[in-house]
Amino acid sequence: MKVLVPVKRVVDYNVKVRVKSDGSGVDIANVKMSMNPFDEIAIEEAVRLKEKGIATEVIAVSCGVAQCQETLRTAMAIGADRAILVETTEELQPLAVAKLLKALFDKEQPGLVILGKQAIDDDCNQTGQMLAALAKLPQGTFASKLVIEGGFASVTREVDGGLETVKLKMPAIVTTDLRLNEPRYVTLPNIMKAKKKPLETLKPADLGVDVAPRIKTLKVGEPPKRGAGVKVPDVATLVAKLKNEAKVI
Amino acid sequence: MAVLVIAEHEHGTLKGATLNTVTAAAACGSDVHVLVAGHNASGAAQAAAKIAGVAKVLHADGASLTEQLAENVAAQVLALAKNYSHLLFPATAHGKNVAPRVAALLDVAQISDATKVISADTFERPIYAGNAIATVQSSDPIKVITVRTTGFDAAGSGGSAAVESIPAVDDSGQSSFVGREVTKSDRPELTAAKIIVSGGRAMGSSDKFNEVLTPLADKLGAALGASRAAVDAGYAPNDWQVGQTGKIVAPQLYVACGISGAIQHLAGMKDSKVIVAINKDPEAPIFSVADYGLEADLFTAVPELVKAL
Numbered sequence: 001m002k003v004l005v006p007v008k009r010v011v012d013y014n015v016k017v018r019v020k021s022d023g024s025g026v027d028i029a030n031v032k033m034s035m036n037p038f039d040e041i042a043i044e045e046a047v048r049l050k051e052k053g054i055a056t057e058v059i060a061v062s063c064g065v066a067q068c069q070e071t072l073r074t075a076m077a078i079g080a081d082r083a084i085l086v087e088t089t090e091e092l093q094p095l096a097v098a099k100l101l102k103a104l105f106d107k108e109q110p111g112l113v114i115l116g117k118q119a120i121d122d123d124c125n126q127t128g129q130m131l132a133a134l135a136k137l138p139q140g141t142f143a144s145k146l147v148i149e150g151g152f153a154s155v156t157r158e159v160d161g162g163l164e165t166v167k168l169k170m171p172a173i174v175t176t177d178l179r180l181n182e183p184r185y186v187t188l189p190n191i192m193k194a195k196k197k198p199l200e201t202l203k204p205a206d207l208g209v210d211v212a213p214r215i216k217t218l219k220v221g222e223p224p225k226r227g228a229g230v231k232v233p234d235v236a237t238l239v240a241k242l243k244n245e246a247k248v249i
Numbered sequence: 250m251a252v253l254v255i256a257e258h259e260h261g262t263l264k265g266a267t268l269n270t271v272t273a274a275a276a277c278g279s280d281v282h283v284l285v286a287g288h289n290a291s292g293a294a295q296a297a298a299k300i301a302g303v304a305k306v307l308h309a310d311g312a313s314l315t316e317q318l319a320e321n322v323a324a325q326v327l328a329l330a331k332n333y334s335h336l337l338f339p340a341t342a343h344g345k346n347v348a349p350r351v352a353a354l355l356d357v358a359q360i361s362d363a364t365k366v367i368s369a370d371t372f373e374r375p376i377y378a379g380n381a382i383a384t385v386q387s388s389d390p391i392k393v394i395t396v397r398t399t400g401f402d403a404a405g406s407g408g409s410a411a412v413e414s415i416p417a418v419d420d421s422g423q424s425s426f427v428g429r430e431v432t433k434s435d436r437p438e439l440t441a442a443k444i445i446v447s448g449g450r451a452m453g454s455s456d457k458f459n460e461v462l463t464p465l466a467d468k469l470g471a472a473l474g475a476s477r478a479a480v481d482a483g484y485a486p487n488d489w490q491v492g493q494t495g496k497i498v499a500p501q502l503y504v505a506c507g508i509s510g511a512i513q514h515l516a517g518m519k520d521s522k523v524i525v526a527i528n529k530d531p532e533a534p535i536f537s538v539a540d541y542g543l544e545a546d547l548f549t550a551v552p553e554l555v556k557a558l
Contacts, residue, residue: 016512017377026381038494094349095358118494122376124361129319129349138423139319141346144487154427158487159342160496161438165427166318178477178494179487214358219384223375226519229540235553238525238543246523246540248444248502249469249558 001111001148001170003046003055005080006101007039007062009071010121023219035071038116040078041176044183045146046114047079054148055112057081061104063097065089069199076194077186083199088211090204094122096211098130103207105135110171112153117142117175128175138168142177250334251280251304255326255347257339258285261292265441266339268300268403273396275302275404276366277335282307283410286325286417288315294412301405311417316426317343323350324418330355330391334369340395340497341440348395357389362497364400378493378516398440399499399520432486439489442472444502447491447518450478451507451528451547458484461548462506464555474498474518476508492517506547510535527551 011017012032020027035043049055060075062068063086072083086100105113118125132139140146140155144163147154153168158177168174204211232238242249252274257264267283274281281302285294286309294308307329313321326347330336336351338344340362352359364382365373371386372394439445446466452458458479466473475485477492491498493516503521508514510526510533518524519538526539527547536542543550 011377013513017380019381026377093358095353095356098353120378120493123378123493124359125345126349126352126359126361129346130353130359132319133323133350133353138421139346139350140424141319142342157342159429160440160488162429162431162486162488164429167425167427169423177487178481178490214387214389215360216386216388217383218371218386220376220381221384223379223382223519226524226538226540228537229524229542231536231542231544235543235545235550235557238541239554239557241541242502242523242525246502248523 001055002057002059002108003049004059004061004105004108004110004113005039005042005046005075006115006127007043007060007071007075008036008116008119009033009062009064009068010036010119013037013120019220019222023221025217025220033067035074036116036119038118038176040183041178041180042114042116043075043078043080044181045176048181049148050079059084059108059110061086061101063088063092063100072199073194074186076197077190078184082197085199085201086204086207087201088204090211091213092211093213093215094124094126094130095214096209097127098134099209100204100207100211101131102134103209105131112148112170112172112174114174114176117177128173132173135173137171137173139173140166140168141175143174144177144179146174146180250278251282251332252278252335252337253329253333254281254283255336255338255344256283256285256293256297257341257343258287258290258293261290263293263296265403266341266398267297269398269401270337270339270396271300271302271404272401273363273366274335274337277337277369280304284309284326284329286314286322287317288312298410298412299406299408301408303408303410306410306412307415308412309415309417313420314417318424318426319346319350320421320424321418322347323354324421326351327354328418333391335392335394338395340397344395348393352393355391355393357391357393358387359393359395360385360387361395362397363394364397378513379519380512397497399497432488436466437470437472439472439474439496440498442500444469444471445474445498445500446471446504446506447474447476447508448479448485448506449476449508450482452479452484455484461551465504465551468555468558476514505535505539506551508535509533510538
């Protein structure tokens with residue numbers, strides 16, 4: 001069974017982005033970029049399936065600018081066997097990415113696609129579900145546990161109020177939540193090995209997909225700032241403030 | 250054209266997030282309908298009919314909808330979609346699971362986590378963990394939107410909409426429900442609570458977390474929350490996580506105990522009305538958003554607070 005894992009290049013988790021003064025977006029020039037953390041979990045899960053002998057090949061995919069190659073090399077250093085870059089400088093929205101992935105799904109015929117549940121830049125949380133819809137496949141989103149057995153994927157999902165387990169007929173689409181696994185550290189020998197693994201580059205047109213954005217961003221602004229509060233010296237003052245000033249207790 | 254809200258419900262009871270979504274829907278168009286798709290959920294359909302501003306409730310009742318599987322619920326929404334200009338889901342785990350599936354099948358984009366309706370095609374939504382707010386405009390004929398409930402007030406009661414039964418879709422046969430582990434609790438639900446007591450990595454262990462924070466939550470009638478660090482360390486269950494990728498909350502009072510205040514955590518709680526931070530590190534970023542900061546060891550301050558209340 002092949003496993004397809006889409007990965008996104010995003011502004012690093014630890015970077016606090018700044019809004020551009022002209023309101024056109026956030027400033028990502030010279031900012032550290034990394035693999036979306038949820039996608040790292042997705043790659044790790046796929047590689048573990050291969051190590052258990054369940055998966056035969058792990059294919060990492062990224063859609064975006066040429067620098068996404070670095071993200072794909074990281075995926076291969078974690079253990080993906082090969083990579084595909086769908087290269088474009090156009091802004092890609094989740095629906096467009098889902099369509100590109102659907103085309104690659106048809107081409108590669110994987111038994112499973114594992115994606116991160118959301119990217120930490122646009123916070124959309126859409127691509128996996130959209131791919132599942134377009135490929136007419138079942139979905140197991142926000143997974144904290146994945147078991148593959150007898151042509152079915154059992155997915156334990158993080159839902160409001162607890163956990164839920166669903167059984168999906170494969171091929172299936174799974175999106176990862178934080179507790180699915182803890183991705184391994186990438187070692188230097190594996191980084192070196194990843195450089196020699198195959199990386200194929202395609203254009204959206206090669207896949208016959210129109211990636212034109214449907215949503216226009218009119219403006220990007222700062223969130224409303226909270227006024228600075230006060231430090232209180234002790235518990236008694238805190239209680240008095242909450243009772244008399246804030247009136248919340 | 251009318252606007253459709255996809256209700257969230259459980260065991261025949263309408264969930265509160267539906268009310269905030271109705272408010273967002275009313276800002277998109279005047280004719281608001283609510284879909285209750287479930288099995289034996291007529292209680293929820295009756296409750297939806299009483300929401301102020303709802304013109305009609307569509308009730309699909311069928312075994313395929315019992316467990317709210319995404320494949321079936323999306324198909325149910327899709328069967329109605331062409332009659333509507335907007336489809337609104339609460340941005341809950343369930344809404345986030347189903348909405349993109351519907352959008353893709355309609356070949357339209359989705360607007361996630363809308364916090365403000367500017368006009369029928371223009372919305373505000375947070376990006377980068379809430380560090381920026383994007384104003385976005387959709388050119389699609391049907392707008393599929395998930396609504397961040399903290400951005401909208403709950404709709405009131407006093408409505409008397411008609412409830413219309415519609416046929417339920419067939420089961421997709423692609424997925425089945427195995428089981429659910431629900432955290433049993435007498436406390437208010439995290440996203441609906443007026444007061445939240447939340448703990449971070451400094452709690453040190455699951456036992457300490459419960460021993461120190463439970464009495465405070467009991468005293469305040471509060472829900473319990475946690476930072477990602479505390480959840481990852483196993484001090485608190487997954488569904489207590491407040492933050493960018495966990496729950497987004499905006500209670501009247503948020504008490505952060507031993508939480509440093511990473512941007513991802515702040516993204517989940519900075520719209521709370523009053524924030525109290527108890528932390529012994531004077532440099533902790535949580536103090537920059539707290540209305541009242543108490544620089545103290547939480548293991549002495551929290552019990553003292555319980556006594557003082």
